[in-house]
Amino acid sequence: MRRHLLSVSILLALALAGCPRETRSFHAPASESARPETVRQVSLQPGAALPKQAASGPYEGNAWAISQGERLYEQYNCVGCHFHGGGGIGPPLMDEQWIYGGSGQNIHDTIVQGRPNGMPSYGGHIPDGQVWMITAYVRTLSGQVPKPERPTRNDELFPHPSEQAMPRKTPKPAQADHPG
Amino acid sequence: MNAGMNAGMNGIHWIGRHSALHAHGIEAARIGHLWWLMFWVCSTVFVLVMAATGFAITRRPDSTGLPGPVAPRSRLWMTRVVAGAVGLTIVTLFVLLFASVATGRAVASLGAPSAVVIKVTGHQWWWEVEYQDPQPSHIVRTANEIHIPAGRPVLIRLASNDVIHSFWVPSLHGKRDLIPGHDSQLWIEADRPGTYRGFCAEFCGHQHAHMGLLIIADRPDRYAAWYAAQLQTPPPPASPLEQRGRQVVEAAPCALCHTIGGTTASGSLGPDLTHLASRRTLAAATLPNTAANLGAWIVDPQAAKPGNQMPANSLAPGDLQAVVAYLESLR
Numbered sequence: 001m002r003r004h005l006l007s008v009s010i011l012l013a014l015a016l017a018g019c020p021r022e023t024r025s026f027h028a029p030a031s032e033s034a035r036p037e038t039v040r041q042v043s044l045q046p047g048a049a050l051p052k053q054a055a056s057g058p059y060e061g062n063a064w065a066i067s068q069g070e071r072l073y074e075q076y077n078c079v080g081c082h083f084h085g086g087g088g089i090g091p092p093l094m095d096e097q098w099i100y101g102g103s104g105q106n107i108h109d110t111i112v113q114g115r116p117n118g119m120p121s122y123g124g125h126i127p128d129g130q131v132w133m134i135t136a137y138v139r140t141l142s143g144q145v146p147k148p149e150r151p152t153r154n155d156e157l158f159p160h161p162s163e164q165a166m167p168r169k170t171p172k173p174a175q176a177d178h179p180g
Numbered sequence: 181m182n183a184g185m186n187a188g189m190n191g192i193h194w195i196g197r198h199s200a201l202h203a204h205g206i207e208a209a210r211i212g213h214l215w216w217l218m219f220w221v222c223s224t225v226f227v228l229v230m231a232a233t234g235f236a237i238t239r240r241p242d243s244t245g246l247p248g249p250v251a252p253r254s255r256l257w258m259t260r261v262v263a264g265a266v267g268l269t270i271v272t273l274f275v276l277l278f279a280s281v282a283t284g285r286a287v288a289s290l291g292a293p294s295a296v297v298i299k300v301t302g303h304q305w306w307w308e309v310e311y312q313d314p315q316p317s318h319i320v321r322t323a324n325e326i327h328i329p330a331g332r333p334v335l336i337r338l339a340s341n342d343v344i345h346s347f348w349v350p351s352l353h354g355k356r357d358l359i360p361g362h363d364s365q366l367w368i369e370a371d372r373p374g375t376y377r378g379f380c381a382e383f384c385g386h387q388h389a390h391m392g393l394l395i396i397a398d399r400p401d402r403y404a405a406w407y408a409a410q411l412q413t414p415p416p417p418a419s420p421l422e423q424r425g426r427q428v429v430e431a432a433p434c435a436l437c438h439t440i441g442g443t444t445a446s447g448s449l450g451p452d453l454t455h456l457a458s459r460r461t462l463a464a465a466t467l468p469n470t471a472a473n474l475g476a477w478i479v480d481p482q483a484a485k486p487g488n489q490m491p492a493n494s495l496a497p498g499d500l501q502a503v504v505a506y507l508e509s510l511r
Contacts, residue, residue, distance in 0.1 A: 026482040027492065075449050076436065127433055127491040 069137030425506025
């Protein structure tokens with residue numbers, strides 16, 4: 001009995017040692033400026049459609065980077081138009097509608113390039129690493145990021161559940177049938 | 181670059197006096213007196229206790245190897261000694277309590293109506309400094325460096341923007357916590373001109389150890405001259421290089437977080453840079469304020485202070501030189 005207990009404890013300790021600790025990369029990732037895939041704004045392609053890649057950006061899966069994104073979302077005044085995801089002056093970010101695509105790469109490009117009717121172009125004004133952090137945070141608002149990485153608690157006085165408790169939405173193809 | 185930075189960082193820890201036992205202000209002196217009182221009382225108690233223990237250990241046992249029976253006369257004597265020691269302990273504790281309360285009351289306020297009022301806000305990981313004045317055009321904003329007139333009481337209002345910090349300038353006063361949503365205050369007075377180093381004394385995150393500040397006490401006339409200079413808008417760029425630097429600062433990410441008076445840069449997330457070149461240090465008393473450190477800091481702030489909120493900036497080499505030249509002109 002005692003031997004079993006000992007071996008189980010040792011096994012558990014070994015298993016614990018296998019848990020990865022999340023690393024905070026304070027230096028912006030090297031790949032951030034390299035575009036991982038072509039962003040398609042229409043689904044029409046010559047020949048057979050190429051398989052979609054999940055271009056979620058370098059920070060999904062990193063809770064610290066997502067919380068930095070949350071801070072920057074406030075500080076760079078995304079809240080001014082999109083509020084805390086519910087939208088107002090700008091479109092909501094917590095639903096399944098994505099006018100310009102809901103993948104990480106799409107959201108990144110929307111921030112960098114700007115969009116007609118009010119979305120300013122932040123390229124060159126916000127460093128690219130921070131744009132990717134904001135992108136990762138924006139995707140938590142509709143539950144696109146794995147639950148353990150999402151903020152567990154709201155920083156604002158707003159009656160929606162924390163990002164971690166937000167239900168996962170399945171992005172719909174938007175009116176122009178963007179592949180996302 | 182890194183080696184140079186490290187050398188600079190090693191050197192800078194010796195800017196400014198910082199010892200609670202070398203008081204340069206009336207309040208630090210009171211705290212110092214209390215410290216010495218406690219030191220001598222506790223040392224005396226320690227010596228007496230050790231002497232009594234030594235006496236008990238070396239008391240000669242009787243032939244059986246056990247402490248012998250105590251004679252009635254000795255018993256009376258021992259009772260008196262123990263009672264006396266208990267009484268002395270109580271009196272000593274009350275003396276220390278009284279001294280602490282008296283010191284605490286004395287340092288709580290200097291209560292001067294004509295004090296300089298400075299609002300200090302803690303950020304991760306730097307200090308925002310705002311000299312308050314009823315007239316908005318007389319408000320001075322700076323960071324990580326507080327100039328005060330020597331010999332005049334200064335009221336420091338403390339606030340925090342994110343987590344709990346603690347403001348501690350050992351040569352001038354004790355610690356006071358900065359708690360988000362709960363403003364506190366602290367009176368300081370430096371009795372002679374000098375540079376005093378301050379610290380964040382409450383663990384506040386990754387770069388807590390690099391959250392320093394300088395308090396520079398000047399003669400009143402020099403302080404007035406400094407204040408007048410800080411109220412001025414910095415002169416327009418003198419050379420084409422500085423002109424280019426200003427354009428880059430206004431258009432590049434800098435302007436989203438920093439303010440420079442007289443320009444369109446009006447961000448409020450990072451330190452005010454209006455008179456950056458007049459300050460002695462960069463990055464909250466982490467690096468000496470030199471052109472080389474400034475350039476290295478702009479390109480890769482994460483090398484000197486990993487985890488701080490300033491992102492790396494990839495500027496073209498010519499632009500970096502221009503930005504450094506422009507920022508160095510902001511006296």
